[in-house]
Amino acid sequence: MTKNYNFTKNELALLNSNNALRLMLGNQEDINPERVLRYVRYEYQVEKNQVELIKLQNWVTENQKRVCVIFEGRDAAGKGGAIRRITHHLNPRFYKVHALPKPSEEEKGQWYFQRYVSHLPNPGEIIFFDRSWYNRAVVEPVNGFCTEDEYQRFMNEVNLFESMITNDGIILIKLYFSISKEEQSRRFEDIRTNPLKRWKLTPVDEKAQELWDVYTEYKEKMFKCTDTKKNPWVIIEANKKTKARLEAMEYLLNKVPYKQ
Template identity: 65%
Template structure:
């Protein structure tokens, strides 16, 4: 039985656009509702990205410093969200930081030092794809730090963040939250895609098995580091497009760029 669609005139116009017809032609099952959803998402995203350009212009002109942390379980969509945030920004004035495991020299330094060295300069936006909060969850779960190192971090992190924000830095902390079933689904999709297999690390391979342990440390992180001045923003990320839009809207709402734009 054929599916009956009741589209408005505006929706039909979107579907009959060049981009809409292109997506319909690419869709094996010819699902107009799904194509329309994608078109609406792209239109919304474009409007938000225009506002992000205004925000960046304000940051540059006012010599502001913005640091955005993207945290969450493996395959939660952090990287995809970062790409949408930065897609049309001037690359001279933003940096995406995804640090590898610390070097031998860095292991002997104060834990926050390697992150301090990468905080934004005046007029710059820095986005961390995982941040100093590795020590709050990933490291203790996988045995990459001692309990003493973990406890010292949890004792110091709020003071560290107060220091940098009291100095004028704007800090935004995102946590992308997905379900265990959604993570398993995404891992499966990555493994069968030869262009994405590189994304699966040994840590990723253990993520499902260690799910409860991750949850315990994640909840402890929220309890101890969700402060009034530097709160966590939890993004429900099972739906990637919705999560990306929500994250960008939060950035635009939290940075007072409109007052001076």
């Protein structure tokens, strides 16, 4: 049975765009105009936001501002994908993405925040952390990578540390990508069965479902202690990747006063 569609004039114009026609021609056996329309709308809004992000970056460089955006969330929450969308058209000379590996033996003997301080933004620069110092609030204690004393010391110091860097002029934005246990399981399975993605799975990822409740306990402690008026957490509901990416972009655009 053929389904009747009742598209508006504007919707028909979007369906006649090059992107929409390419999607429909590439999947002729199961053409779903409604799904294509949703995707084209999403791509249109992404591109619109990316234009504004270029303006934001120009404001940062011209005014020698410093912006630090941290992305936190459970494994497979979509942090990396969101960062790629945000930075896709930015000038690579004036931003960096840091996904720091586990600390070296030398770094283990340093003040915990030291390795992150060296990666904070210079004047005119935006820094994106794909996981940040908040590893010590959740991932490390859950997996036994730090002692209880190290964890408690971090929780006692982190708000002061963030106050110090924001008092010095850094614009700090803290995003947390939140997904359900079922969605994380589905994404892990997709990664396991895709040879192009399988490299992403780590031993920590493999235990994430088993330790779900423990992660939740430490996550809630983190929010309770570090969601401050000056440096609040922004929770991005990330079960739908497209929606989460747009929300992250739009919060960034609203938070940084680049239109002044």
